[in-house]
Amino acid sequence: MTYWLDLLTLVLILGAAASLIAYLSEEAGIIHVAGAAVMGVGAYTSVLAAMKLNVPVPLALASTILTGFICGVILHILTRRLTAAYLALVTLAVAIILHGIINNWVSVTEGPMGIPVRSLFSDRSLEIVLCLILAALVSVLIKSVTGTSFGLRVRALRDDELLSEDLLLEPQKTRFVLFTVSSCILSLLGGIYAHHLRFIDPSSFNIKESISLLAMGLVLPISLPIRGMAGALLFIFIPELIRFIGLPATIGAQLRQAIFGLLLLIVIWNGKLSITRFKEKVKSNA
Amino acid sequence: MGEVSMFLFSFQSTGSPIVINIVGDLFISILSLWALYALISTGFSLSFNIGRFFDLSLGVSFLTSGYTAYAFTKVSILPLPVNMLFGIIMAGLISTALGFLLIVPLTKRVGSLSLFVATLSLLYLAQAIIGILFGENANVLRPGSAPSIQFGQLHLTDIDAAQILVTTILLSLLLVFIHKSRRGRYVRAISDDPILSRQYGIPVSSTLLHCYIIAGFLAGAAGVFYAANRAIEPTQAMSILLAAMVATIIGGESVGGAILGALMLAFLETIFGFAVSGNWKTTVAFTALLCFLVLRRGGAITQINRRL
Numbered sequence: 001m002t003y004w005l006d007l008l009t010l011v012l013i014l015g016a017a018a019s020l021i022a023y024l025s026e027e028a029g030i031i032h033v034a035g036a037a038v039m040g041v042g043a044y045t046s047v048l049a050a051m052k053l054n055v056p057v058p059l060a061l062a063s064t065i066l067t068g069f070i071c072g073v074i075l076h077i078l079t080r081r082l083t084a085a086y087l088a089l090v091t092l093a094v095a096i097i098l099h100g101i102i103n104n105w106v107s108v109t110e111g112p113m114g115i116p117v118r119s120l121f122s123d124r125s126l127e128i129v130l131c132l133i134l135a136a137l138v139s140v141l142i143k144s145v146t147g148t149s150f151g152l153r154v155r156a157l158r159d160d161e162l163l164s165e166d167l168l169l170e171p172q173k174t175r176f177v178l179f180t181v182s183s184c185i186l187s188l189l190g191g192i193y194a195h196h197l198r199f200i201d202p203s204s205f206n207i208k209e210s211i212s213l214l215a216m217g218l219v220l221p222i223s224l225p226i227r228g229m230a231g232a233l234l235f236i237f238i239p240e241l242i243r244f245i246g247l248p249a250t251i252g253a254q255l256r257q258a259i260f261g262l263l264l265l266i267v268i269w270n271g272k273l274s275i276t277r278f279k280e281k282v283k284s285n286a
Numbered sequence: 287m288g289e290v291s292m293f294l295f296s297f298q299s300t301g302s303p304i305v306i307n308i309v310g311d312l313f314i315s316i317l318s319l320w321a322l323y324a325l326i327s328t329g330f331s332l333s334f335n336i337g338r339f340f341d342l343s344l345g346v347s348f349l350t351s352g353y354t355a356y357a358f359t360k361v362s363i364l365p366l367p368v369n370m371l372f373g374i375i376m377a378g379l380i381s382t383a384l385g386f387l388l389i390v391p392l393t394k395r396v397g398s399l400s401l402f403v404a405t406l407s408l409l410y411l412a413q414a415i416i417g418i419l420f421g422e423n424a425n426v427l428r429p430g431s432a433p434s435i436q437f438g439q440l441h442l443t444d445i446d447a448a449q450i451l452v453t454t455i456l457l458s459l460l461l462v463f464i465h466k467s468r469r470g471r472y473v474r475a476i477s478d479d480p481i482l483s484r485q486y487g488i489p490v491s492s493t494l495l496h497c498y499i500i501a502g503f504l505a506g507a508a509g510v511f512y513a514a515n516r517a518i519e520p521t522q523a524m525s526i527l528l529a530a531m532v533a534t535i536i537g538g539e540s541v542g543g544a545i546l547g548a549l550m551l552a553f554l555e556t557i558f559g560f561a562v563s564g565n566w567k568t569t570v571a572f573t574a575l576l577c578f579l580v581l582r583r584g585g586a587i588t589q590i591n592r593r594l
Contacts, residue, residue: 025399078580086579089535092528093576100569207528215403254417261411265388268396268404 005128006196007240011232012131013193014216016138019228020182022217023142026224027151028178029158030079031088034095035186035213038071040102040205042187043194044109047117050195057120061191068187072180079179080172083161095210103202114201117194127196134192138185139225146224154178219267238263310440312556318446318515319552321453324545325508326530327537328460329501331544335477336494337393339401340531343384344505345523346412351377351506352513353416356425366428367448370510377509381502384408385495393494409527413520424517432515449511456507457545460500464541469496477540529555532575551575 017035024030042064049060075094079087102109109115121127145151156164157171164171194200216231239260326344333341355373359366392404432443442450464470472493475483484490512518512526529551537547554574559567 031399078576086535089532090576090579093532093572093579096528096572097569097576100566100572104563104565104569208524211406215406218399218403251418254414254422258411258414258418261407261409261414264407265404265411268400268407269388269392 002124005124007236009124009128009131009196010193011229011236012128012135013189013196014213014236015229015232016131016135017186017189017228018213018216018231019135019138019142019225020185020217021214022227022231023224024178024182025214025217027146027158028154028175029083030175030178031214032091032182033088033207033210033214034075034091034098036205036207036209037095037098038068038075038183038186039190039193040202041067041071041098042190043200043205044102045187046191047115047194047200048108050118051115057118057195061120061188061195064187064191065184068184069180071187072183073176075183076176076179080175092207092210095207099202099206102205109202112201112203114199117198117200119198120192120195127192131192131196134189135229139229143225150174150177215264219264235260307439307441312560314440314442314446315559316549316552316556317450318442319556320549321449322508322512322526323530323533323548323551324457325453325504325511326527327533327544327548328457328541329504330531330534331537331539331541332473332497332501333494334534334539336473336480336490336497337389337398337401338480339393339398339405341389341405341498341501342402342524342527343381343389343405343408343412344501344530345409345527346384347377347381347502347505348509348512348523348526349412349416349518349520350380351509352427352518353420353425355510355513356420356427356518359427366514369427370514373510373513374503374506377506378499378503381506382499385498385502389498390491390495393491409523413523416520420520422520424519425513426517427510427513443515445511445514449515452507452511456504460504460541463500469493473497532572536575536578550578 017039021032021035024032045064045067046057046060049055049063050057055063075091078094079090082090103111105111106113119127120130145154153164153169153171153174156167156169157174161171164174190205193204197204212235216235217228219231219234220227222230239257242255242259326348329344330341333339333344351370351373353373354376355366355369358364358369358372362369388404388408389401392401396404428445432445434441435444435447464473472483472488475486475488476490476493480490508526509518512522530548533547533551534544535547536550537543537545551571554571555567558570558574562570
């Protein structure tokens with residue numbers, strides 16, 4: 001039972017992160033490929049504060065918001081005048097650089113050896129409750145912001161940044177808010193993720209994880225606030241369920257990956273990927 | 287900084303031949319890395335310009351060729367170049383099948399991001415199948431030290447020499463194909479304006495298929511040389527693909543730009559690998575590239591230009 005609850009906690013944390021990435025992609029046109037890297041910054045901030053400076057865990061977690069804000073400001077400055085593939089590429093470069101720093105700054109982060117981490121609560125069920133609340137808050141935030149004037153400014157930024165500037169909709173300010181708020185939340189989620197895992201190393205925040213996070217946010221054609229959660233469910237539970245088929249231990253991991261890759265292809269082939277529907281919607285509106 | 291100190295010490299104590307050797311070694315390393323990145327980044331450039339998507343399935347061709355050559359080396363008595371050729375042919379066949387059965391039909395059904403995720407799925411699938419067939423450990427195509435060739439003061443391995451030569455020939459042929467052939471004119475037209483090209487009757491789908499197959503062959507060539515020069519493992523393709531993707535973008539998306547971008551990336555990685563600890567070289571190189579992407583005005587970078 002604990003095993004399944006652990007998986008559920010992972011789904012809630014990564015699902016909330018994927019929902020944010022999905023919102024940025026679909027509503028703002030920002031393809032954020034540094035999601036896991038920003039989570040990594042939060043994770044290491046919290047862990048280093050808690051384990052090396054002996055700061056209480058809740059305070060250590062609060063400090064992740066500050067480092068998340070700094071990441072958001074840096075991302076905004078770097079991508080200020082960029083769009084589409086170039087913006088995605090800069091976030092990709094940031095992800096590689098952040099991962100490189102985490103991996104190579106051994107005197108501080110212990111590098112690939114990793115760091116054992118103190119858990120947030122002694123009772124695991126409290127962790128799930130916290131993650132459930134956070135995931136719900138992220139979903140509510142995404143749902144409520146979509147209909148507001150800020151949500152409309154975000155769409156204007158996606159559709160025509162120049163026009164939105166001419167209409168005094170302050171697209172740069174909108175981008176700044178998007179990057180800083182999303183980075184603060186991602187960083188906080190990274191902190192919680194680290195305390196949930198009880199051990200962190202750089203491999204949890206590499207570029208592959210960032211791309212998986214993006215894929216989780218794009219893969220299913222359902223409502224934006226819960227899409228990340230459903231994507232995380234698919235990405236985390238399906239490989240685990242395949243584990244129970246009774247595959248040979250030596251090739252089990254590869255077979256799970258193969259089946260997962262195949263399933264993902266089938267989903268895309270059937271045109272069920274959310275971004276496909278989105279494009280169709282835009283075309284029909286036009 | 288240890289290598290730099292050693293370099294300076296050698297320079298002071300023994301004079302210029304050592305300097306020439308070190309500069310020569312760096313030059314060969316840059317060219318070897320350029321050849322690897324250029325073969326893949328030009329493939330990226332083709333699919334990005336024609337299909338408007340980042341094609342991670344080039345990693346499938348890369349792995350297929352490397353592991354096919356490895357399998358042939360294990361079971362046959364044929365010489366290494368023949369096995370490498372088999373590897374490249376197999377990569378071409380796989381990319382033909384994937385392009386015909388999956389990628390081209392998908393371009394008619396889904397958008398760029400979905401295609402990106404689809405190619406990522408293909409890469410996952412290929413990594414898993416190769417992991418099952420060959421295991422997760424690194425495999426060496428040719429154990430032991432490679433025979434060395436000398437050009438004046440320059441020393442390079444036979445594989446390095448072949449890789450640089452083959453890459454130069456293949457990329458020259460590709461440039462000739464793009465600038466001199468009818469299909470190449472289609473490629474340039476679709477790259478400039480896909481909608482107008484379609485309206486003028488240019489066969490967009492078959493041009494995409496041609497480009498996908500060419501990109502598969504080029505990635506296959508990169509895969510066999512990588513396996514012969516270093517060691518190949520199933521998870522390795524992703525990092526090389528990402529580097530090549532960056533090279534494509536900093537070069538400005540065109541095929542010529544991708545070749546130049548690959549040279550810039552190879553130069554930065556090699557120089558920083560020499561100046562800083564090996565583990566930091568990728569981070570420092572990507573930081574330099576990030577600065578380039580952010581600071582450079584025009585050319586390789588797309589900016590929002592005022593219409594008035």
